[in-house]
Amino acid sequence: GAGVSQSPSNKVTEKGKDVELRCDPISGHTALYWYRQSLGQGLEFLIYFQGNSAPDKSGLPSDRFSAERTGGSVSTLTIQRTQQEDSAVYLCASSLGDRGNYGYTFGSGTRLTVV
């Protein structure tokens, strides 16, 4: 597609429920990143996918968080048993590759509210 697409744009869920957030990167971009933006905070790295390599999960805050990327394209971030502290904007970005001089193209994000 022309840009990075994220869905849903907004999600309100009850504490304890599971949620899935979707990211559709730019066609041909092999690298995909998930970040979390909390109110008044910067961007917190969550997970990174590059091609068919094993993902870098070093930023996931707990084992309630997981992500997968199917066919090297669409990615889904899953949060199990959501907590109020999970409320944030979840941003997805894609890049041509993981060389450091490549910039990212970001989606508009999913605003998650846990009530």
Place this chain on the structure above:
Amino acid sequence: AQSVAQPEDQVNVAEGNPLTVKCTYSVSGNPYLFWYVQYPNRGLQFLLKYITGDNLVKGSYGFEAEFNKSQTSFHLKKPSALVSDSALYFCAVRDWGGSARQLTFGSGTQLTVLP
């Protein structure tokens, strides 16, 4: 490890005046440096990057940034601010020789241009 600091949460400037948004970084090797801008309810948009070469980098919307290795800084500047420049600005870094494959972002600086 790589890190970046944006020492000002908020910068206010009058329209037509020059603006500066500060960023300092820490890497063990050499840095790739980026500036992104975020408008309300939008994802981050790329402004400019420093990879190698000329220390003064020019980017979108009339913005520029100067890489200063001795001061480990990469401040964002614009000679004449517009009200439409009001947004949240993020500096980001990646270490050339480091193990991280993702950008590390600062906490962001809210720029307000007053008419």
